[in-house]
Amino acid sequence: MLDQFANWFVFSFLHMTSGSPLAETVRFFVEDSIKVTLLLAVVVFVVAIIRTFITPEKIKRLLGGRREGVGNVFAALLGIPTPFCSCSAVPMFMGLIDAGVPLGVTFSFLIASPLINEVAAAMLWAMFGWQIALLYIASGFVIAVLAGMVIGRLNLEGELEDVVRRKLAGNAKKSGSGRGFSGKAMDWNARLSFAKAESIRITWTVLPYLLAGIGIGAFIHGYAPSDFLLGFAGPNNPLAVPIAVLIGIPLYSNAAGMVPIVGVLISKGMAVGTALAFMMSVIGLSMPEMVILRRVLKPKLLFIFALVLFVSFTLTGYLFNMMLG
Secondary structure, eight states, X not given: OHHHHHHIIIIIISOOOTTOHHXXXXXXXXXXXXXXXXXXXXXXXXXXXXXXXXXXXXXXXXXXXXXXXXXXXXXXXXXXXXXXXXXXXXXXXXXXXXXXXXXXXXXXXXXXXXXXXXXXXXXXXXXXXXXXXXXXXXXXXXXXXXXXXXXXXXXXXXXXXXXXXXXXXXXXXXXXXTBOTTSSBOOHHHHHHHHHHHHHHHHHHHXXXXXXXXXXXXXXXXXXXXXXXXXXXXXXXXXXXXXXXXXXXXXXXXXXXXXXXHHHHHHTTOOHHHHHHHHHHHHHSOHHHHHHHTTTBOHHHHHHXXXXXXXXXXXXXXXXXXXXX
């Protein structure tokens, strides 16, 4: 239905020439904008209901006192439905440290929260099938658990800035079991109202990034030659994955804005693993996140954190390329 509407809009309403780069660009943009926006609104609605049961205070209680390994798994699992991007997860990171959660366990949450994004997973499922979406979730989960364990084993608590130990996590809104983010008890009518409001709010907030990502993807789809990326990011270049990860570090976008770009990059010849490693780098290892984390982490710990993620994303990209051909 969306494909038919996009064709009607481009060729009948706008009277564009079939097969022209501009027509293909506009058609791609119209179809994907509607499809992805609707998908985003539905996924955010469902996740918002889940969020009413997973509050910041409950996360602290669940993670507090957990030993290494089990705590990292719990932290990564709790990071999946939480509504944090890489930058907004930092206040929660500080709150967990203040609550006495071990450093490595806290890093598992910090990594998982932006990286294992439910919106991105749903969009990957819609665009590439459940296998790719499952690989994305599984790899992100494993990276969050193992990276947190590695950092925890290095005994780097002394590399936290003093402000982390002094400042309470005032940015995390407190709430108890069975209560919403407003701190008031919620029945199902309240949960549905909250989910509706969150779906509208987050969709409108994310929409500019989403449309920008689709616009970039549409331009590449319409104008880039089919062998555009094969020279430096195709499956035959052994350095394609680390190069893609390095390119992604200075960039910043949320997952919803990245998935359409990744889809077009793959269609133009970039290997799936390389494209997903690039996406992980933009989402989980962005320069803005590093700048914010520098306020709470000393340079040594910040460098180790970035290095562990760089190696993890690179190895994941190679693994995906081997598994998917």
